[in-house]
Amino acid sequence: MGATEQPFVTKYPTDVPAMGDGPLPVEPYVSRAFFEREREKVFKRAWLQVAREEDIPNPGDYRVVDLEVLGWSVILTRGADGDLRAFHNICTHRGNKVAQQPSGNARGFTCGFHGWVYGNDGELKHMAGEEYFPPGTDRCKLGLMPVTMDTWNGFVFVHAQAKPAQSLREYLGGMADQIDHFPFDRCTRIARYEATPRVNWKVAIDAFQEAFHAIMVHRASLPNSAAAPQNPSAALTSARFHGPHRSLSAWANPNYRPPEVGMIVGKYGPTFATAKDQFPGINPNADDNWWFDINVFFPNFFCDTGPGWYFTYNFWPISENRTRWTMDIYQLRAEHAGGLLAQEHTKILLRDAVLEDFSTLEATQQMMESGALTHITISELEIALRHQMHVINQWLAA
Numbered sequence: 208m209g210a211t212e213q214p215f216v217t218k219y220p221t222d223v224p225a226m227g228d229g230p231l232p233v234e235p236y237v238s239r240a241f242f243e244r245e246r247e248k249v250f251k252r253a254w255l256q257v258a259r260e261e262d263i264p265n266p267g268d269y270r271v272v273d274l275e276v277l278g279w280s281v282i283l284t285r286g287a288d289g290d291l292r293a294f295h296n297i298c299t300h301r302g303n304k305v306a307q308q309p310s311g312n313a314r315g316f317t318c319g320f321h322g323w324v325y326g327n328d329g330e331l332k333h334m335a336g337e338e339y340f341p342p343g344t345d346r347c348k349l350g351l352m353p354v355t356m357d358t359w360n361g362f363v364f365v366h367a368q369a370k371p372a373q374s375l376r377e378y379l380g381g382m383a384d385q386i387d388h389f390p391f392d393r394c395t396r397i398a399r400y401e402a403t404p405r406v407n408w409k410v411a412i413d414a415f416q417e418a419f420h421a422i423m424v425h426r427a428s429l430p431n432s433a434a435a436p437q438n439p440s441a442a443l444t445s446a447r448f449h450g451p452h453r454s455l456s457a458w459a460n461p462n463y464r465p466p467e468v469g470m471i472v473g474k475y476g477p478t479f480a481t482a483k484d485q486f487p488g489i490n491p492n493a494d495d496n497w498w499f500d501i502n503v504f505f506p507n508f509f510c511d512t513g514p515g516w517y518f519t520y521n522f523w524p525i526s527e528n529r530t531r532w533t534m535d536i537y538q539l540r541a542e543h544a545g546g547l548l549a550q551e552h553t554k555i556l557l558r559d560a561v562l563e564d565f566s567t568l569e570a571t572q573q574m575m576e577s578g579a580l581t582h583i584t585i586s587e588l589e590i591a592l593r594h595q596m597h598v599i600n601q602w603l604a605a
């Protein structure tokens with residue numbers, strides 16, 4: 208940048224919370240005690256995204272979701288009435304798990320210990336040995352224990368509390384308002400990637416909520432796509448704060464030309480590298496040279512949206528330095544072979560990009576644990592990291 212040029216300016220259409228600008232302590236990223244407080248004060252008090260409704264489309268379909276951070280196993284199951292319900296995966300007799308398979312279709316669940324049978328509405332249908340239980344033992348009260356669940360735009364969320372202080376829609380607030388019209392129902396899942404890196408969940412999240420790293424980390428998969436002389440540090444075009452959530456818009460270099468194959472495939476359908484069209488629910492600030500939106504739902508769910516595709520990340524803490532990460536990629540349903548090619552291109556390009564993203568995680572965690580570095584130094588490019596830590600501290604104090 209020459210002496211007369213101004214740095215690229217990020218716009219903030221919403222109020223920016225007062226978060227200070229000092230260095231952030233390393234301790235929250237390495238401390239077991241801090242993690243235990245997050246478990247109690249954050250994960251047990253937030254709506255947590257666990258599935259898409261289309262994962263459990265038909266009556267009898269079920270899916271087991273293990274939530275290590277709560278120590279819970281949850282069954283999501285669709286009843287004969289078509290309603291989706293969530294239950295603890297616990298037999299009310301002596302506590303065995305009732306669903307053994309990760310997913311399937313069944314009329315109900317038979318406990319493998321003494322044979323109690325539950326319907327997918329949760330009712331205890333058959334109580335083996337019923338005549339031997341003491342008088343007053345009420346079979347009607349021994350159904351599967353419900354878990355608080357709700358859906359938004361096909362996303363299934365659960366909550367650890369029986370009566371959360373806010374409904375799901377209240378909790379999502381302005382974040383849901385911003386994205387509500389994205390046509391999630393016209394998209395189909397094209398890939399799922401999973402990993403369990405040795406990293407604190409916030410270190411992992413932070414690697415995906417700024418574009419600054421693109422100048423180094425993604426120089427192989429997406430060279431020059433997010434940075435150029437007019438924006439050399441890949442500053443965001445805009446960032447919005449919606450309560451505990453946030454939405455960031457990444458800048459696209461207008462002179463970026465994907466490799467030949469990307470250009471060709473991009474003619475037949477949306478791809479991560481090439482799609483720039485108008486589309487509902489994206490680019491909320493109508494930014495020039497907009498690429499895609501990074502939408503972070505507090506505490507651990509991302510839904511990044513672009514013109515014709517979206518992808519999600521879930522960062523599930525297992526311990527202070529182990530995280531289970533999943534990525535699901537969705538794109539408009541293909542109407543012809545070219546659309547399938549476009550899906551394939553998105554899937555592979557994002558695979559390469561996230562492999563690059565993973566290249567720094569474990570080394571960062573290991574060095575944070577060395578004790579040599581007590582604070583990390585944060586720029587405006589990384590304002591989302593500061594916001595995540597700010598919100599966590601608020602929740603821990605509340």
Ligand code: FES
Nearest residue numbers: 298300301318321
């Ligand atoms: S623990 Fe399930 S039937 Fe006994």
Ligand SMILES: [Fe+2]
Nearest residue numbers: 414415560564
């Ligand atoms: Fe990245």
